[in-house]
Amino acid sequence: MDSPPNALVTGASSGIGRATAIELARRGFRVFAAARREDALAELAESMPGIVAVAMDVSDPESVDRAWAKIQADTGGSGVDVLVNNAGFALAGPIETLAAGRLERQFGTNVFGMLSLIRTVLPAMRARGTGRIVNISSVVGRVTFPGMGGYGATKYAVEAISDALRLEVAPFGIDVVLIEPSFVATAIGASADALEVVPSPADDAYRELIARGRDYMTAQVAKGISADRVATAIADAATRRNPRPRYLVPGSAMALVAVLTALPDRLADRVKLRAIGAR
Numbered sequence: 001m002d003s004p005p006n007a008l009v010t011g012a013s014s015g016i017g018r019a020t021a022i023e024l025a026r027r028g029f030r031v032f033a034a035a036r037r038e039d040a041l042a043e044l045a046e047s048m049p050g051i052v053a054v055a056m057d058v059s060d061p062e063s064v065d066r067a068w069a070k071i072q073a074d075t076g077g078s079g080v081d082v083l084v085n086n087a088g089f090a091l092a093g094p095i096e097t098l099a100a101g102r103l104e105r106q107f108g109t110n111v112f113g114m115l116s117l118i119r120t121v122l123p124a125m126r127a128r129g130t131g132r133i134v135n136i137s138s139v140v141g142r143v144t145f146p147g148m149g150g151y152g153a154t155k156y157a158v159e160a161i162s163d164a165l166r167l168e169v170a171p172f173g174i175d176v177v178l179i180e181p182s183f184v185a186t187a188i189g190a191s192a193d194a195l196e197v198v199p200s201p202a203d204d205a206y207r208e209l210i211a212r213g214r215d216y217m218t219a220q221v222a223k224g225i226s227a228d229r230v231a232t233a234i235a236d237a238a239t240r241r242n243p244r245p246r247y248l249v250p251g252s253a254m255a256l257v258a259v260l261t262a263l264p265d266r267l268a269d270r271v272k273l274r275a276i277g278a279r
């Protein structure tokens, strides 16, 4: 009997990553589910056959190396067929209030973590002449909003890296696909990385924007689409014969992106401010 295809999903201890691990396992993959919270991963692996828990902090190259050694031992050195770069968190706040260390951690997870995984899986994918990398961006990787500039910058980086990588690795039979979810009802707003409070001398000056931005984000995430819906889109992108380079999820988010990118900048600015209830 053929062995099942292998997938590695980062950020699989909750939200979109957890739902994706389950969906890929349902579709016959052996899924290496990676994250820092080992108890949540152990519970996931016990609840679903085909899922293997892997402790990994994507922002720590040594942790990535340790996890990869385990995966290579389990796959007989053949690596994974699919990598889903999903681990991430969303730093909120006006640019001036974001302490340098916080922005560095934001990039360390969402961008440098993703790059570390890409560099890790590619040699085995190139050797086999096949593979798929699915990078989780966001609508915020296409249009940015006040109070989300730090997070948006990481997702713009994910987009740029993916667009370049897609062309670089195509000759090796490897596809790169972007998934751009709109708001999704997950615990993203409650992540410890996002909530870490570092007071800034500028906080007072932006008090109203901070409050409105927080209320807007909380409300939108609460009424967002389900993680299962995004997981289905990710699993489709991971398995479709000829995937598109990017998928907005839901597809209806296309209208928002199209309008905001087509409007003159000043007009788009007014729409964005009105959307979050600020002036």
Ligand SMILES: NC(=O)c1ccc[n+]([C@@H]2O[C@H](COP(=O)([O-])OP(=O)(O)OC[C@H]3O[C@@H](n4cnc5c(N)ncnc54)[C@H](OP(=O)(O)O)[C@@H]3O)[C@@H](O)[C@H]2O)c1
Residues within 6 Å of the ligand: 010, 011, 012, 013, 014, 015, 016, 017, 034, 035, 036, 037, 038, 056, 057, 058, 059, 086, 087, 088, 089, 090, 109, 113, 136, 137, 138, 139, 180, 181, 182, 183, 184, 185, 186, 187, 188, 189, 191, 193, 221, 224
């Ligand atoms: N929710 C939304 O509205 C939305 C919209 C668009 C895009 N996204 C993107 O979707 C992805 C998943 O977010 P989510 O909404 O599912 O949030 P979530 O429920 O908070 O899940 C985030 C996952 O990332 C993991 N993670 C964070 N830092 C990590 C690190 N250094 N190393 C390894 N794993 C790490 C977390 O696990 P541990 O804490 O156990 O490590 C957790 O499993 C993110 O890239 C996010 O930017 C979310």
